[in-house]
Amino acid sequence: MAGNKQPKRQISADEEATVSELVIGVDGRVHVFGTSREILESLDAIGVRGNAVRARLVQPPPVDHDPPGGPP
Amino acid sequence: MDQRGLVTRAEEARAHDRQCLLCEHRCGVDRAAGVLGQCRAGTEARVFRHRVEYGEEPELVPSHLFYLSGCDLRCAFCIAEERAFDPRIGTPLSGPFLRRAVEWGLKRGARTLQWVGGEPTIHLPAILRALAQVPSPPPIVWKSDFHGTPEAFALLRGVVDVHVADFKFGNDACALRIAGVQRYVEIVTRNLVLAAADARLIVRHLLLPGHFECCFLPIVRWITDTLPGARVSIRDGYLPKWQARHHDDLRGPLDPDAGAVARREATMLGLDVVE
Numbered sequence: 001m002a003g004n005k006q007p008k009r010q011i012s013a014d015e016e017a018t019v020s021e022l023v024i025g026v027d028g029r030v031h032v033f034g035t036s037r038e039i040l041e042s043l044d045a046i047g048v049r050g051n052a053v054r055a056r057l058v059q060p061p062p063v064d065h066d067p068p069g070g071p072p
Numbered sequence: 073m074d075q076r077g078l079v080t081r082a083e084e085a086r087a088h089d090r091q092c093l094l095c096e097h098r099c100g101v102d103r104a105a106g107v108l109g110q111c112r113a114g115t116e117a118r119v120f121r122h123r124v125e126y127g128e129e130p131e132l133v134p135s136h137l138f139y140l141s142g143c144d145l146r147c148a149f150c151i152a153e154e155r156a157f158d159p160r161i162g163t164p165l166s167g168p169f170l171r172r173a174v175e176w177g178l179k180r181g182a183r184t185l186q187w188v189g190g191e192p193t194i195h196l197p198a199i200l201r202a203l204a205q206v207p208s209p210p211p212i213v214w215k216s217d218f219h220g221t222p223e224a225f226a227l228l229r230g231v232v233d234v235h236v237a238d239f240k241f242g243n244d245a246c247a248l249r250i251a252g253v254q255r256y257v258e259i260v261t262r263n264l265v266l267a268a269a270d271a272r273l274i275v276r277h278l279l280l281p282g283h284f285e286c287c288f289l290p291i292v293r294w295i296t297d298t299l300p301g302a303r304v305s306i307r308d309g310y311l312p313k314w315q316a317r318h319h320d321d322l323r324g325p326l327d328p329d330a331g332a333v334a335r336r337e338a339t340m341l342g343l344d345v346v347e
Contacts, residue, residue: 013172035127
């Protein structure tokens with residue numbers, strides 16, 4: 001990339017690079033990007049889209065390293 | 073895949089630093105010599121953000137997302153805007169950086185390590201080199217535009233535990249007009265079949281205003297016919313970002329009911345729809 005100006009922004013490995021972002025659309029809807037647990041808990045507390053929020057707070061079993069159909 | 077396997081895979085991937093055939097633009101450029109292809113990326117990947125998130129599909133969260141700058145597509149509505157397209161933005165991805173970051177994420181409860189962009193596929197050699205230096209990483213999630221080549225997907229085999237495919241357009245005309253990409257449907261559907269054979273698959277679709285008939289329906293019908301076991305994640309958080317204002321159909325918000333209507337339609341087709 002010779003000749004190109006190098007942006008200076010650096011981030012740390014052990015520090016959250018950004019916090020959740022809330023954007024209010026022109027139609028008044030609130031969009032959450034980079035949803036944190038704290039945001040989810042707040043949404044859960046006021047009953048916003050209950051199932052979608054609850055499913056992420058009370059998580060199902062995690063995915064694992066096994067391929068589809070089980071371990072080889 | 074264990075660390076030894078990753079080292080070998082990283083060596084295999086290195087060929088693309090010299091003749092890049094990672095995405096279907098197939099530029100074939102020598103990135104190691106500083107020649108830039110359509111994505112403008114060199115051989116170094118850069119992380120412009122990483123954080124543990126809860127907004128992904130329930131089986132993935134908490135997920136530690138690593139956002140890499142640089143992309144092979146130019147979707148007019150891209151939410152990440154210039155951060156997605158300028159591969160010079162962010163901190164260089166190295167083994168020590170990734171090792172420390174993964175440790176940090178695990179302490180914060182992360183159950184998966186997720187690569188996002190921009191587009192991670194264009195940085196596959198650098199990602200494999202860094203991953204090979206991380207002992208026992210959590211399951212790997214690959215969130216991609218699925219515009220990669222079969223060669224790229226072969227390099228991911230056994231490395232990725234979950235593919236999250238961003239299936240954006242249901243026909244080539246919309247893909248060409250909005251993202252400037254040719255043969256979109258053929259490429260993405262081919263890759264979906266490849267990915268489903270190797271790992272778990274979640275197909276995401278961001279609903280675009282006015283694209284229910286031309287994009288959403290063809291996509292869910294194709295999944296129903298070809299990969300009926302795939303998880304389908306319908307996203308309704310569209311925002312008219314970046315160059316969306318230049319497109320009559322994209323400059324406005326999504327209908328507030330669009331998400332519910334689309335989920336109902338997909339469920340009626342028998343698909344496994346993410347809540």
